[in-house]
Amino acid sequence: DRSYACWLQVERIGEPALRDSYARRCGEIAVVGEGAVLHTAADELAAGIAAMLGDVPVRTAGQPRYARHLLLGKLQDLPAEIRVSLADAESRLGEEGYVIKTCGDRIVLAGNTDRAVLYAAFRLLRLMACGCGPEELSILDKPANGLRMINQWDNMDGSIERGYAGKSIFYRNNRIVDDLTRVRDYARLLASVGVNAIAVNNVNVHDEETRLIDRHLPDVSRLADVFRAYGIRLFLSVNYASPVQIGALETADPLDPGVRKWWADIARNIYNAIPDFGGFLVKADSEFRPGPFTYGRDHADGANMLAEALGPYGGLVIWRCFVYNCLQDWRDRTTDRAKAAYDHFKGHDGRFKDNVILQIKNGPMDFQVREPVSPLFGAMTETNQLLELQITQEYTGHQRHLCYLVPQWKEVLDFETYAKGEGSTVAQIASGALYNRKYGGMAAVSNIGDDLNWTGHLLAQANLYGYGRLAWNPSLSSEEITREWIVQTFGPDPVVADTVSRMLLESWNIYESYTAPLGVGWMVNPGSHYGPNVDGYEYSKWGTYHYADHAGIGVDRTVRTGTGYTAQYHPPRSDEYESLERCPDELLLFFHHVPYTHKLKSGKTVIQHIYDSRFEGAERAQGLVEAWRSLRGRIDESRYNQVLERLEEQAEHAKEWRDVINTYFWRKSGIPDALGRKIY
Numbered sequence: 268d269r270s271y272a273c274w275l276q277v278e279r280i281g282e283p284a285l286r287d288s289y290a291r292r293c294g295e296i297a298v299v300g301e302g303a304v305l306h307t308a309a310d311e312l313a314a315g316i317a318a319m320l321g322d323v324p325v326r327t328a329g330q331p332r333y334a335r336h337l338l339l340g341k342l343q344d345l346p347a348e349i350r351v352s353l354a355d356a357e358s359r360l361g362e363e364g365y366v367i368k369t370c371g372d373r374i375v376l377a378g379n380t381d382r383a384v385l386y387a388a389f390r391l392l393r394l395m396a397c398g399c400g401p402e403e404l405s406i407l408d409k410p411a412n413g414l415r416m417i418n419q420w421d422n423m424d425g426s427i428e429r430g431y432a433g434k435s436i437f438y439r440n441n442r443i444v445d446d447l448t449r450v451r452d453y454a455r456l457l458a459s460v461g462v463n464a465i466a467v468n469n470v471n472v473h474d475e476e477t478r479l480i481d482r483h484l485p486d487v488s489r490l491a492d493v494f495r496a497y498g499i500r501l502f503l504s505v506n507y508a509s510p511v512q513i514g515a516l517e518t519a520d521p522l523d524p525g526v527r528k529w530w531a532d533i534a535r536n537i538y539n540a541i542p543d544f545g546g547f548l549v550k551a552d553s554e555f556r557p558g559p560f561t562y563g564r565d566h567a568d569g570a571n572m573l574a575e576a577l578g579p580y581g582g583l584v585i586w587r588c589f590v591y592n593c594l595q596d597w598r599d600r601t602t603d604r605a606k607a608a609y610d611h612f613k614g615h616d617g618r619f620k621d622n623v624i625l626q627i628k629n630g631p632m633d634f635q636v637r638e639p640v641s642p643l644f645g646a647m648t649e650t651n652q653l654l655e656l657q658i659t660q661e662y663t664g665h666q667r668h669l670c671y672l673v674p675q676w677k678e679v680l681d682f683e684t685y686a687k688g689e690g691s692t693v694a695q696i697a698s699g700a701l702y703n704r705k706y707g708g709m710a711a712v713s714n715i716g717d718d719l720n721w722t723g724h725l726l727a728q729a730n731l732y733g734y735g736r737l738a739w740n741p742s743l744s745s746e747e748i749t750r751e752w753i754v755q756t757f758g759p760d761p762v763v764a765d766t767v768s769r770m771l772l773e774s775w776n777i778y779e780s781y782t783a784p785l786g787v788g789w790m791v792n793p794g795s796h797y798g799p800n801v802d803g804y805e806y807s808k809w810g811t812y813h814y815a816d817h818a819g820i821g822v823d824r825t826v827r828t829g830t831g832y833t834a835q836y837h838p839p840r841s842d843e844y845e846s847l848e849r850c851p852d853e854l855l856l857f858f859h860h861v862p863y864t865h866k867l868k869s870g871k872t873v874i875q876h877i878y879d880s881r882f883e884g885a886e887r888a889q890g891l892v893e894a895w896r897s898l899r900g901r902i903d904e905s906r907y908n909q910v911l912e913r914l915e916e917q918a919e920h921a922k923e924w925r926d927v928i929n930t931y932f933w934r935k936s937g938i939p940d941a942l943g944r945k946i947y
């Protein structure tokens with residue numbers, strides 16, 4: 268089944284001229300230098316090129332026998348005459364940047380580290396797959412973000428929190444699996460798009476997972492070996508109460524000397540086993556997870572203690588800002604979950620040690636189909652930050668619905684915070700560039716499991732691919748990323764490219780329109796977060812989200828009359844959101860409570876928008892089915908059928924969304940549909 272190879276299909280190149288042109292330079296791969304990652308690069312190239320060129324024997328050697336070859340290695344190890352021609356590159360590439368340069372009949376792939384060479388190798392394979400000729404290659408590329416991380420929410424019993432593509436590829440029966448072939452194949456996929464870090468267990472660290480830092484260390488070290496060969500550093504999520512739960516201490520108080528020593532010992536053991544261990548990812552004092560609050564300490568105390576333990580080895584503490592009181596009473600209108608992260612962390616700016624990074628979800632709530640950008644971006648100047656995205660489709664259709672998230676992430680990355688005037692985008696803040704921070708980047712919750720096609724919905728592979736590409740270069744456009752993915756996944760057929768590209772690029776908007784437009788969010792079944800349920804969370808302790816009554820809907824988060832959340836933004840954003848007139852339609856109900864008869868900028872009333880968007884959304888979901896059907900015969904049957912099945916299910920389910928929501932609001936408001944359509 269071809270779905271397993273994702274975007275690394277390595278098809279034989281169809282065009283003879285292009286194939287010859289590569290064949291002329293690629294029959295021999297000359298590797299200068301030693302090292303596991305460099306060898307990975309050479310092996311990937313050898314396998315990929317052999318498959319793409321069909322019958323060209325590929326020889327990997329230290330010294331080239333012929334003048335025509337691929338040459339790869341660290342810049343410093345290359346022959347002097349080549350180094351000279353790349354002299355200006357050396358200082359511009361940093362640790363992970365690379366050059367690909369055609370010098371006559373030779374193609375040189377080089378960087379300052381082996382990892383950079385690996386990225387160059389995958390780039391060359393991508394160029395070949397995308398039909399780009401080798402004649403005049405002159406590429407210098409380096410990542411915008413230092414950390415490009417994946418978070419697995421895998422549990423050791425083999426389940427995955429919010430996983431929609433089967434079971435864990437890492438764990439079974441409270442152990443790390445013996446056969447790591449699948450993990451290796453995953454590492455390849457990740458490295459091919461430039462991912463360089465992974466936390467391999469769920470942020471909610473329970474029983475057995477707590478012991479990854481001691482009892483399971485030998486197995487964790489096996490995992491680290493697999494990822495290391497692909498240039499990826501391994502991190503672990505840790506349980507803040509570990510000293511009590513597995514260490515027989517009576518406290519986990521970060522200021523207690525016994526606790527500090529306990530973690531220092533743990534760190535030493537880990538680094539003995541895994542010298543390049545990345546560090547800890549921590550969810551503390553949130554959703555019933557333990558943390559420093561128990562001891563009257565704050566987040567900075569908590570994070571700094573762990574940072575001190577890891578510091579001597581170059582380890583990092585990634586501390587999550589997804590902190591809010593999940594038992595807050597919905598009767599109290601002054602509390603607002605959206606304000607929580609900012610309120611908890613802003614005051615600690617400047618107090619975190621240099622090797623602490625705060626990981627901030629893109630929105631202030633929780634990965635809804637649309638939220639404003641978290642105001643914590645731009646609120647701290649002296650703190651390392653990491654943007655957290657969710658690739659797994661928790662609130663966006665469980666990988667049963669098509670929802671391509673790259674356009675959403677682009678909006679987040681390009682969002683102008685005005686923290687330091689214009690140009691203060693989230694991309695600039697997360698990378699560390701705006702405030703000149705040492706560490707920064709992006710992290711995202713993975714969408715893979717042990718389904719043969721990795722992601723359940725085959726087209727959801729594009730989300731994983733797109734995340735990696737954006738983490739490397741946030742200024743790529745959605746369209747570019749989408750094209751690349753399609754051509755590598757399905758080949759060069761322009762009809763496939765056009766159709767699939769349109770489907771992907773519209774899918775977020777389609778999903779939003781039949782589920783929760785106007786920024787309202789949350790109308791899902793509690794617990795599973797799948798399927799329509801307008802009041803599912805409305806009267807629960809976890810928060811109140813739409814405040815719909817007979818007269819109107821939306822949450823008043825203004826300073827003037829509401830929760831005051833808009834003040835967490837810098838002007839002019841704060842003014843824009845505060846103003847009913849200026850607030851963008853797509854976020855209106857996030858910021859304002861309005862009557863159903865309120866007129867949107869589009870000219871429609873809110874109630875009419877509620878009806879129209881559901882009718883249109885359901886129709887457009889059906890349109891996705893038709894679009895895919897038009898590709899019959901252009902895509903192999905197995906992949907064609909698996910996608911078709913999901914799209915058909917989505918189209919049916921979109922009707923359920925339409926009917927449940929429209930009926931609810933018709934009854935609630937008593938206002939009929941202006942077009943007189945049937946509402947059940």
Ligand code: BDP
Pocket residue numbers: 428429470471550589633634661
């Ligand atoms: C929410 C999920 C929950 C996670 C939590 C988190 O519903 O399963 O544990 O986020 O990010 O989206 O910690």
